[in-house]
Amino acid sequence: MRATFMYGPGDVRVENVPDPRIVDPTDAVVRITLACVCGSDLHPYHSMAATDEGVPMGHEFIGVVEDTGSAVTGVKRGDFVVSPFAFSDNTCPICRDGFHTACPRGGWYGAGGVGGAQAEAVRVPQADGTLVKVPGDVDTAFLPSLLALSDVYLTGHHAAHMGRVEPGKTVTVIGDGAVGLSAVLASRRLGAERVILMGRHTSRTDLGREWGATDVVAERGEEGVAKVLDLTGGEGSHVVLEAVGLMPAYEQAYGVVRPGGIISRVGVPQYEEAPVGFGSLFGKNAGLTGGPAPVRAYIEQAIDDVLAVRINPGRVFDAEVGLDQVADAYKQMDSRSSLKVVVRP
């Protein structure tokens, strides 16, 4: 089959590799219907160390179960499924807490002998815990929104959930990428009264407005912070959803958060150390939360919401390529000519 590998910055290749097969009895093999490129895929695309062994790419997909290991009972050949971007057993105490991305038996696509999802098929470890069957005959019009549940929308939802967004709260979303826009949609779903979207790409912030952003702030840095403080009567935002992962976004976050408020991060941090002392978080009792979204915890409800047309998170996809053109998808997203690109094997 064909699968995508990255060899270094800007170096994305589609190669022929052996078809995936069951390794552990808890595995399934899924034939991929749709995959896509993630904002987090752009981090290695910019800065990974070049390697002779390509890194398998892609972790978001919907598809059809092709084979299952002997221990798998929850899904069977022919089932149409959504996969969270991380696999997990969904039974351990950590999963029962709702933090599946830290499951001791869980892991990540594209690592540890598990392939990537920008491919024709993929092996799914812990298939019973991971894969969620979509009920009924699915209209193809729903496919992009179901694909969005694999990561992007539920990552935005996780940000809002961890930030304890609720009616009456003012929420500031930093970043107008697909996750930031999803965080706008999720915040309104959770009842946020006011959603300030910090972003400068009008075509994106327009979708943000459609999804419920009440204000858009194009300014960045100190100017952007001043604007948000101004919009919030000088007090700042109860909740800040940081959907970028770079230090300037983190700095904006603690600049605009209200005393006692919460910064919830879902952009994978491209830093390890950051300000947390008296001058940033501690002095105003600001909280910091977030991490890799435990999509599995939220996915069943979200499938219902998609199929009932209560949400349409697939609107973040504004382009599509065939698998052989996946390198173009990276280029389009890197140049921001596309927001998020579907990959059809």
Next chain:
Amino acid sequence: MRATFMYGPGDVRVENVPDPRIVDPTDAVVRITLACVCGSDLHPYHSMAATDEGVPMGHEFIGVVEDTGSAVTGVKRGDFVVSPFAFSDNTCPICRDGFHTACPRGGWYGAGGVGGAQAEAVRVPQADGTLVKVPGDVDTAFLPSLLALSDVYLTGHHAAHMGRVEPGKTVTVIGDGAVGLSAVLASRRLGAERVILMGRHTSRTDLGREWGATDVVAERGEEGVAKVLDLTGGEGSHVVLEAVGLMPAYEQAYGVVRPGGIISRVGVPQYEEAPVGFGSLFGKNAGLTGGPAPVRAYIEQAIDDVLAVRINPGRVFDAEVGLDQVADAYKQMDSRSSLKVVVRP
């Protein structure tokens, strides 16, 4: 009157200064009955830049109102009051949120023209918002516990409150100082099922056990982290209350926190930057919260609890000095020969 000033590391002096007097119509002057030395006073005691102008010291006190400005209506001459360690108006939106230490009209004793409380008397700005009258005739046996409400106990409570301690939770408290022990007491009051106290001073951890610590871990660093993980089935602690403020304590905190758990800090951080990325907080969705305790938000309930003998937080005081001996109090606390020292003017 006599008042305490610090001029440099280890250099604490009691000096004669003019009596405090009303400056703003919202002020009160309080004659101090009891004050004390705070763990946070030891930070400048170790490392402040030497200065020719002494810094007024002390921010915890109980006392009797001696004078009030023309705008003060909530307390009057003769009232016996507890003061939070920070003053605030108790009416602004931030105070109404319960984060009085960030009140725009609030501030700190010993700064901005306001004296310290290790003194015979002190001017209290925003007296109506700040001072809380203790009802009835107060038995002197309650004085230490009432004094503990000015900072230490309610700082421990704030840690537990922000960490969302509740029945069923495992809590790890880092630090066996007076705040750490208070955090143990507060955690049990909030229903924590298990409280692991990390500390190595037996006389202190013994009080921690009396107050409800179910386990004591004397080891530090990696060894201490391993011990706590072992005690929690490898999963870590739902809540970690960090009552030290130094980087090794922060590192222990993210080492022992369970995925999805919360680190709540109340030790004033002696660092600005700290690990928060994938390898520390983000990867396991660990939250970070805490800051200067908005004691004012909790004090009325706590006064009731003290007078009804439901808590006895004054037990952290294990020594007393007269005001002229305040330098000895610092020495005793610095050498750990005393846990926390009362200063009687």
